[in-house]
Amino acid sequence: MKILYGMQKPDEGTIAIDGEQVTFSSPGEAIARGIGMVHQHFMLADNLTVLENVVLGGEKLYGIGAKARKKIKEISDAYGLGVRPDALVEDLGVADRQRVEILKVLYRGAQILILDEPTAVLVPQEVDALFDNLRELKAEGLTVIFISHKLGEVLKVADDITVIRRGTTVGTADPKTATTKQLAELMVGSELPSPETRESTVTDVAMLNVQDLRLTATDPDGVVREVLAGIDFTIHKGEVLGVAGVEGNGQTELIEALMGMSIPDGGVITLDGKDISTTPTRKRREGGIGYIPEDRHRHGLLLESPLWENRILGHVTEKPNSKRGILDPKAARKDTERIVREYDVRTPGIEVTAASLSGGNQQKLIVGREMSHAPKFLIAAHPTRGVDVGAQAQIWDAIREARREGLAVLLISADLDELIGLSDTLRVIYRGRLVADADPATITAEELGTAMTGAARGHLEATDNPSAAADGDTTEDEAR
Amino acid sequence: MKKFDKDKVLLAIAGPALALVSAFLLTMIVLAASGVDPIDPLRVMIDQASYEDVQVLILNQAGIYYLAALAVAIGFRMNLFNIGVDGQYRLAAMISAVVGASVSLPGPLHVALIVLVAMVTGAFWSGIAGVLKAKRGVSEVVSTIMLNAIATALIAWLILPKNLGVQPPGSNDLTTGDIPESGWFPALTIGDGLEVYGFTFVAFALGVVYWFVLNRTRFGFDLRATGASESAAQASGVDAKKMIMTSMLISGAVAGLAGMPLLLGESHTYNLSFPVGIGFTGITIALLGRNSPIGIFFAALLIAFIDKASAGLDTAGYAKEIGTIMQGLIVIAVVVSYELVRRYGIRRQQQKVGQELAAGHALKTDNKEVAA
CATH class of the missing domain: 3.40.50.300 (P-loop containing nucleotide triphosphate hydrolases)
Incomplete structure (x- = not known):
């Protein structure tokens, strides 16, 4: 994804658009080739209007005045986005903001749209509305790359599915015939997990x-x-x-x-x-109190510190991390190794920094740490x-x-x-x-x-x- | 595991090495560009360092720098930039000199009192910046710079004869009076009356304390955690405001010590020629030494060497400012090369972890497919 958008360079391999081979060294070049990206975290200025947000950085295209407004209206109507150019972004809900993001990308002439986990912040009704928008875009001849880990949604909206696991393509599927179960098995390489909790363990204490x-x-x-x-x-x-x-x-x-x-x-x-x-x-x-924070990078980890120091974080006063105010790195290291083993944190060792682990493994480390006390x-x-x-x-x-x-x-x-x-x-x-x-x-x-x-x-x-x-x-x- | 450790050591050395090599190359370019022989001044400087008296000078200077750099490094570890070490150090030296000259106590107590007053004064001065930051969110960079200026003015006023100062007869200098001999710190005498300040060894011992507190205590962990990520530290239970105050106070107290080698070992008074700018040099050294007590030790020696050895350039017909240029270039080179090495290190590690996991995982899936 980062490579497609020019944020990172590939070591090898090629990208072809309309049969023509291309290389990007910056997002600017990707945009110029008609690739647009809607990020998971919105990149909008709250205190500006929709119009201002859309033209920001694209002033050369249609100016910042009436012409730009007309163009925004045009796009909004063409794809049924229902965007009001003069509303303040801070007054908009999440779904509206997302539509502004999509419009921003289209305004810059994108032919290929990358959506990164677009439904993570939406309620089901909003998801349906988004899918209607995407179908409109598709009908107008645009290409949409929809990245999601919600399998039902992928099946619902996609015409073609590619499953990626650990950086390699593990398979493709046809949404008309594939089931969520098959997709999930492709994704994990094993049985589909379900969050189902069986028997109740609620006590009255x-x-x-x-x-x-x-x-x-x-x-x-x-x-x-x-x-x-x-x-x-x-x-x-x-x-x-x-x-x-x-x-x-x-x-x-x-x-x-x-x-x-x-x-x-x-x-x-x-x-x-x-x-x-x-x-x-x-x-x-x-x-x-154990704490699995909503933003693990901000509240749960020291990204540039080794795993064993991250194991101490939040529990520095507790065993086995310290005794009477003095740290016990040996015990902390040993216990980190135990967490890595028991919680299946995939890492080559406990001296690597937390930043070098994938999100899932970082999270498993945090869960293990919190459960250990x-x-x-x-x-x-x-x-x-x-x-x-x-x-x-x-x-x-x-x-x-x-x-x-x-x-x-x-x-x-x-x-x-x-x-x-x-x-x-x-x-x-x-x-x-x-x-x-x-x-x-x-x-x-x-x-x-x-x-x-x-x-x-x-x-x-x-x-x-x-x-x-x-x-x-x-x-x-x-x-x- | 082993591989990562070796990488770490290599990367740790690569930063300073890259910085120093490029700084020396740049110095040579500057020299050549200004029409001076680019090699000879360096040779003169190295020659200088072979004399025993220059070596003692270097060691004494390094002790002073070491303390100043430790003070800066404590701030750095907590993500605080205490630019005010210079003001804290000068004010502490002045006040402690006044107190030292005005009392007479048995030997060790007298020294202890002077040291204590210096630490308290330094901590008080940095504490002002700490309070401003914790209570009002004032950037410590701005407030400590201003406090430096205020310290300069305050010292100039305090040292007037009508206040705390003394004007020795037949001299234009102003001092704070002489500290009696009971308040002197014993020195290590080598050969021809060459003296290594005793406090220099206290300074280096403090490096061990610094290492222990930061790496082996809960407090040190909290401090480093706050420096690495304030939000994560807060979620882990660190009181960020208290941490700002504490680290600022400790940094100031250590800054206060920076004047002690000279005051207790040689001058025994604070006068107008007491060195200025030690705190700023301390920033360079803390950067170059990557806040590590050993790194700072070598960095302090190096900078002290440039300082003292460049003094001999004058007699050889070169400008001694070559040393200043060199120090300036080192700062720039350090900042740039450390960032480069850091980024490279992170990228490399991520790649490596990815590779190792991919290799391990590929094995696993293969097995599974065979089994299925």
Whole structure:
């Protein structure tokens, strides 16, 4: 992908566009040949309008005024993108931003579109809308490369599938005949893992209790905004509480409040009977909170440090890493080797830097590290994001294993199948509030997706008609 | 495993080697371009270093530099750029000289008091920058540069005879009065009255302490973790603000020590000719020595050598500023070549890990396919 977009040079091999061999040494050259890339993380300036964002860097094409606006309208209408050129990007939702990204690429005359995990941040309804857009593009003669690890989506939208594993093509498939199972087997080279949790291990011993947690933030322009409000929940020993929600609805803040990285404006957090509301992060960690961060590069690893130092990170005061303030590198190294072995971290050794491992292996190291300190309560934020299918299964196994032994887990994820499959209880977070709850045994991804957009509240009942779920609110009120 | 370690050592040496070779080449180009023989001045400098008295000068200077560079390195490990080592060092030397001259205590206590006052003064001065950074987010680069200027003005005012200073009879110099002999640090005498400051050995011993604290204690791990990734350190339970304060204070305290070899070993007073710019040289040395206590040791020796040996260039008919040019070029070369080597190292390791895994994995899948 990086090579196609000119960000990296290949050691060997050739790229041909329309039968003509090409080489790129910069993204600029790739763009000039009609290749456009929509990144997983959006590259938009929040405080500019859509029009400004689109023309940024492409001022020479159609200027920055009426001509550019006309062109944007034209593209938007032609492909049914529905983009409003004068809206501020910060006011747009994730799906709209993604359409702006696509438009930006088309504006520069792309004939080949690369989409990198475009559905990771979308709810199911938005995914369908995106697929409609992609079909429009296809109908207009554009080529789309759709990179995803969600097999169902690939089957739904693609005309031709290539499976890549560890940097080599392992096979091609025809979406008309292939099944997700076959694809997954190609991807991992073995059986398809599923997040399904079999027997319930929920006990009635409360491990973590959160009462009326509140957090406000002041925007740069002085407006005080509620980030978290009225958060109440209890996680029991052996229970996985899943929190569904579109990103940016308070999940990050909730995690930071639980970890002690930010100080909430109100509320009580109780872990295993002890009030930890004002306890500093390190004491909380020592007290048995394990943490799989949502952004492992920012919060979980020292990328340029060797693996064994990363094994110490977050647990520097605990055995086997140190004794009475003095580090014990020998014991830490030995234990790192154990983690590498037990959690199947694929690495040539423990002296290599964390940055040289793949995302899945980095994540397995983090999971192993957190599990090694017998946590009472685990915060798992997007534990399998950007992780290959094989590692995904291993991480799920690790969480399930710990849950059986009485671990309480807070699972925050954008992968609805993961949430439904792994959780014992489900809650939906929307604009900083837990607005709905659901039984993972009966709920479907679509119903959950509806609740994530704020359309449904209260207890979500599984019905054949998804729109009926929106009425769950009243049903529950009556029940009370 | 072995292979990676060998790589690591090679890469660690490659950085400084590349930097020094290119710095010397550049110096020769500069010399040639200005119409001077590019080789001869270097020969003169190396000649100089063969004299015993110059060697002692170099060693003494290296001790001073070593302390200043350690102070800078502590900041670097935590991702703080303490440019204020110079001001911290001068103010600490001045205040401790005043205190040392005004009391009389039995030997070791007197020395200990002077050293303690120097450390506290240095820590206080850097602590101002620490508070500003922790509480208000003021960049320590800006505040320490300003504190340097303030220290210069403050010292100039304090050393006036009407304040704390003394004007020795028949001299234009201003001093802080002489520290009695009980406040002198014993020196190592070699041959013809040549003295190696005793404090030089304290300086090098401090390097061992530095290594131990950073690499073998929880505190050191937290400090390095914060330097490597503040967000990750915070998530791991480090109080970032406290860490900024602590490391700034330690850096300042060590900076305060940088004046001690000279004060306790030779001048026994702070006067107008007390050296300026030690702290800046310390930055060069910390960079060149890659913040490692051993690296800094050799870097300090090298820079001290350039300093002291270039003094002899004058008598040989060359400008002694050649030494300054050389030091400047070393800084540039160090920054560039370390970054190049670092990037190369990361890329190389990633490739290697990829290759080794691919090879291992290929074996595995082969087996599976055979089994199936």
